[in-house]
Amino acid sequence: MQKNKFFFIEDFLPYILTQAAETVSANFQVFYKGKYGILRTEWRVLFHLGNFGQMTARDIGINAKTHKTKISRAVFRLEKKKYLKRTTSEEDRRIEFLSLTEKGVGVYNDLKKEAEGFEKRITKNFTESEVLALRKCLKKLEANFD
């Protein structure tokens, strides 16, 4: 009892999902790349630390589903920019605790404002329940792969 006999790429969910994500990301990166010269993974690390406080590279990688080499290099660059500092754990010297410097917090706070403004603008023609439903669907979609 299939309704649509034909395949349309423009209705293929993975395609429109990726297209929407790429368009939104390309427009959002103007802020962090344009203002601070950082890449997407660096933005993610910055925002994890700004949002959750001190974390290890490992835990950021798990939470953001990002490979450890990507995290490692992002941490290196953020450190070089003096946005974050590392502290080796006393109990387990493999682990490094990462946290934002004062400068990093400043950048985080500025980019947080930009993020809030950006989200508002791109959902200007959405009802509040539409935004909530969209968030819910995206999370549910992703949870299907755990």
Add this chain to the structure above:
Amino acid sequence: MQKNKFFFIEDFLPYILTQAAETVSANFQVFYKGKYGILRTEWRVLFHLGNFGQMTARDIGINAKTHKTKISRAVFRLEKKKYLKRTTSEEDRRIEFLSLTEKGVGVYNDLKKEAEGFEKRITKNFTESEVLALRKCLKKLEANFD
């Protein structure tokens, strides 16, 4: 009259959108990359030609919002694999019409089946109207950048 005083990265729409897209794409690429060794842009070109018939690289690029160098390289690889052929236009010799070979159509048909199955599986726990609403929201979101 703002409700949420705090910023949570896990509720930031561009972030969860990108996360969902990356997770879905990573799982879907297993089919085209695993079975036929092609990349995402090659999949897109293949599916544009399979879906719409003969097209120019330019028009695929416009429709898929993909840079011409990416398209150019994807076309080159698909040609090398004998999935598509080029025909230079008689009226304007800058233009090449691209179309799938018989082999390319075979690959397209197989991957189309996989795509349909994949979409069904990832939306198994969605109601039909949820899927429709999700598609609509994603398209609306993207249209905000035109």
Add this chain to the structure above:
DNA sequence: ATATAACAGTTGTTTTTGTAACTAACAACA
């Protein structure tokens, strides 16, 4: 204890992408 496996994070190499500069063809207009 000590060998082995597991883990956190880094480094090296290859593949892919991004960007700019390029070629070849057409268009417009003096």
Add this chain to the structure above:
DNA sequence: TGTTGTTAGTTACAAAAACAACTGTTATAT
């Protein structure tokens, strides 16, 4: 014509991502 601008597509080089192999450390188990 011929000069200038635009367009379709390619190529060259630099930046970034993917993947595998590595270092140093801790956990496990004989």
